[in-house]
Each structure stands twice: as C-alpha cells, then as structure tokens.
Amino acid sequence: MASRLQQLRSKAVQASEFVSKHGCTYYKELMEENKRHVVQPPTIEKCQELSKQLFYTRLASIPVRYESFWKELDGMKHIWRNRKDIKVEDVGIAALFGLELYAWSCVGEIVGRGFTFTGYYV
Structure with missing residues (x-):
C-alpha cells in the first residue's frame, strides 16, 4: 500500500511539473486560437449578461424540444403499430x-x- 502511495505521489509531482512548465504556453495558445469567442471587455457584468442570455435562450427552446419529443413519440407509436x-x-x-x-x-x-x-x- 505504501509503495502504491509513493508511486501516486511521484506521478502527481510529475504532472504538477509538466503543468507548471507547459501550462502557460498552452493557455496562451488556447486563448489565441479561440479569441473570436471572447467578448470584449471580459467583465463580470458581461459574464452575468451572457449567462442570463443562455438561460433564457434555453427556456425559449423548450417548446421546440417539446414538439420534437412528441414527433419522436409518434414515430415510435407508428413503429409499434407496424x-x-x-x-x-x-x-x-x-x-x-x-x-x-x-x-x-x-x-x-x-x-x-x-x-x-x-x-x-x-
């Protein structure tokens, strides 16, 4: 048990070292590739506004999903009948x-x- 714990610790140390060496460059590359998705200026207020937009957009999509559910159910009824x-x-x-x-x-x-x-x- 102690040897497995030691192995786990050494793996955690290796992972931590890897992240500390390469994490910053990975973050910069990731942000550069996806900068079109970042809203300027990135403020807390803008994040809250986008969160509310996402929530209410999903609420608005409920009727469409409801209709598609009933279409799927009708399809299953048709398959069951045949x-x-x-x-x-x-x-x-x-x-x-x-x-x-x-x-x-x-x-x-x-x-x-x-x-x-x-x-x-x-």
Missing part, C-alpha cells in the same frame, strides 16, 4: 443500443461510488 414489418437487423440494433445505455448507467454508478464495485471503501 411491428410485424420490423427486420431482425433493426431489432438487433435497438437491443444493442439498449444494452449500451444500460452499460453506461452501470459505469456511471461505479464512477459515482469512487470506482468501487461493492460501494464500500476497502
């Missing part, structure tokens, strides 16, 4: 998609518990 015409390939793809969703849910639970399988810290 389920005799569904191909085996389509069923297989849907089953794989459902399995993938379930797997992501399981992985999310494991990550949420701190990468433990039992839920208890050892």
Whole structure:
C-alpha cells in the first residue's frame, strides 16, 4: 500500500511539473486560437449578461424540444403499430443500443461510488 502511495505521489509531482512548465504556453495558445469567442471587455457584468442570455435562450427552446419529443413519440407509436414489418437487423440494433445505455448507467454508478464495485471503501 505504501509503495502504491509513493508511486501516486511521484506521478502527481510529475504532472504538477509538466503543468507548471507547459501550462502557460498552452493557455496562451488556447486563448489565441479561440479569441473570436471572447467578448470584449471580459467583465463580470458581461459574464452575468451572457449567462442570463443562455438561460433564457434555453427556456425559449423548450417548446421546440417539446414538439420534437412528441414527433419522436409518434414515430415510435407508428413503429409499434407496424411491428410485424420490423427486420431482425433493426431489432438487433435497438437491443444493442439498449444494452449500451444500460452499460453506461452501470459505469456511471461505479464512477459515482469512487470506482468501487461493492460501494464500500476497502
């Protein structure tokens, strides 16, 4: 256990050294590449205004998303009504998609518990 802790510490030190050496240049390059997205002047008031615009824009998009939800549901109803015409390939793809969703849910639970399988810290 102590050797693993020492390894973890050495890796953390290496990462910290790398960030301290290259972090500033990475930041400058990133800001230079994305300067078209920066609002001038970058003030707290402007950030608050943009935050409110984003919030209310998302609120305004709810009716459009609501309509698209019902269109998707109508499509599913149509598929269900014509389920005799569904191909085996389509069923297989849907089953794989459902399995993938379930797997992501399981992985999310494991990550949420701190990468433990039992839920208890050892």
